[in-house]
Each structure stands twice: as C-alpha cells, then as structure tokens.
Amino acid sequence: MSPEKHLISGIVLGGVIYAAKENLMAAGLCAAGCVSSDIDHLLEYGIYSIKRKCKPSLKEFLSGQYFVKKGTIVLFLHGYEYALCLRIASVLLGMRNCSGSVYLLSFTGGYASHLIMDLFGNVIGSWGYSFIYRAHMRFREDRLCIKSHLK
Numbered sequence: 001m002s003p004e005k006h007l008i009s010g011i012v013l014g015g016v017i018y019a020a021k022e023n024l025m026a027a028g029l030c031a032a033g034c035v036s037s038d039i040d041h042l043l044e045y046g047i048y049s050i051k052r053k054c055k056p057s058l059k060e061f062l063s064g065q066y067f068v069k070k071g072t073i074v075l076f077l078h079g080y081e082y083a084l085c086l087r088i089a090s091v092l093l094g095m096r097n098c099s100g101s102v103y104l105l106s107f108t109g110g111y112a113s114h115l116i117m118d119l120f121g122n123v124i125g126s127w128g129y130s131f132i133y134r135a136h137m138r139f140r141e142d143r144l145c146i147k148s149h150l151k
Contacts (some may be wrong), residue, residue, distance in 0.1 A: 001121035002062065003038055006114055010034030013113060017106055026106040033110020040077040064122075072139040073124065079131035083112045 010031035018027035041061075048066050049056045060066055067073050086108040093101035115129055127133045128144040137143040 001117045003035065005121070006035045006038060006117065009113055009117060010110060013110055017109075021102070023102065023106075026102055029103050030106040030110040033107040033112075034114050035110075037077040037111060037114055040075050044074055067141050067145075071141050073128070073134065073141050073144050074139050075134070076131065078115065078118065078129055079134075080115065080129055081131055083108065083115060086111060 010033070013034060014027040014031035017030045018024060021027075045056065045061050045066055048070050052070075086104060090101050090104040090108055093104060118124070119126060119129055123145045125144060125146050134144060
C-alpha cells in the first residue's frame with residue numbers, strides 16, 4: 001500500500017476521532033499509528049542499498065521491487081502481534097482508569113487500520129503480516145507473497 005494512502009487514511013481516521021472526542025492528541029496519535037510503521041520500509045531499503053552498494057531509487061523503493069531482488073521481507077514494525085499487544089495494553093490501562101488508555105487505543109486503531117489496508121492492498125498473504133510467521137518462513141519473499149512484485 002502506498003504511503004500517501006496511509007497518510008490519507010490517518011487524516012480521515014484522526015478527523016473522526018477528533019469529531020467524536022474533541023481530543024487533538026488522540027486524533028494525532030491515531031494518524032501517527034496509520035503511518036509510523038512504514039518507517040521499517042525506509043530502514044529495510046536503506047540496508048538493502050548499502051549492502052548492494054547501489055544508488056537508492058525512489059521508483060524502486062515505491063515499487064517494492066527490492067523485496068524480490070533481495071529475496072526477503074522483514075518489515076519488523078508490521079505485525080498482528082504488535083496490534084494485539086497494543087490492544088491488551090490499552091485495555092489494562094483502561095482498567096486502571098489511566099487517561100493514557102484513550103491515547104494508546106487511538107494509536108492502536110490507526111496501527112490496526114494500517115495493517116488492514118496493507119492486507120488488502122499488497123501481495124503478501126494474510127499470514128505474512130504476522131512477524132512470527134515471517135520469521136518462521138525465514139522472511140523469504142517467495143514463501144510470503146501470493147505473487148511476485150516483478151512482472
């Protein structure tokens with residue numbers, strides 16, 4: 001899923017949170033949850049470029065072709081497990097009447113929407129968004145993707 005789609009969804013979801021709760025911090029954290037996990041794409045592409053000693057290309061980065069070329073998909077910030085842990089933490093904070101629970105829940109909602117959008121917008125199979133599963137598959141692109149990124 002392209003970064004701008006996550007950004008747009010973050011703005012929309014953040015707007016919904018703001019309209020419902022009139023809480024700018026919660027709205028901002030929801031929007032941040034929609035986009036922040038894509039930092040791992042930049043890190044993974046940077047490492048790929050350094051290891052291959054190749055000049056970074058925006059076209060290659062946005063196409064995702066580097067995953068096929070390197071043969072792996074790590075994406076350490078993408079994982080159902082993280083969404084579950086965030087949700088459990090927000091429930092536990094809520095049980096203690098902690099004001100931070102609303103903020104964590106807002107971020108978690110944004111993060112979960114990011115995963116859902118990726119699930120339907122990318123070629124990785126549904127289990128591919130589990131970090132544990134990706135590790136079990138040794139992060140191999142050919143075992144995680146439904147079809148190849150390259151034509």
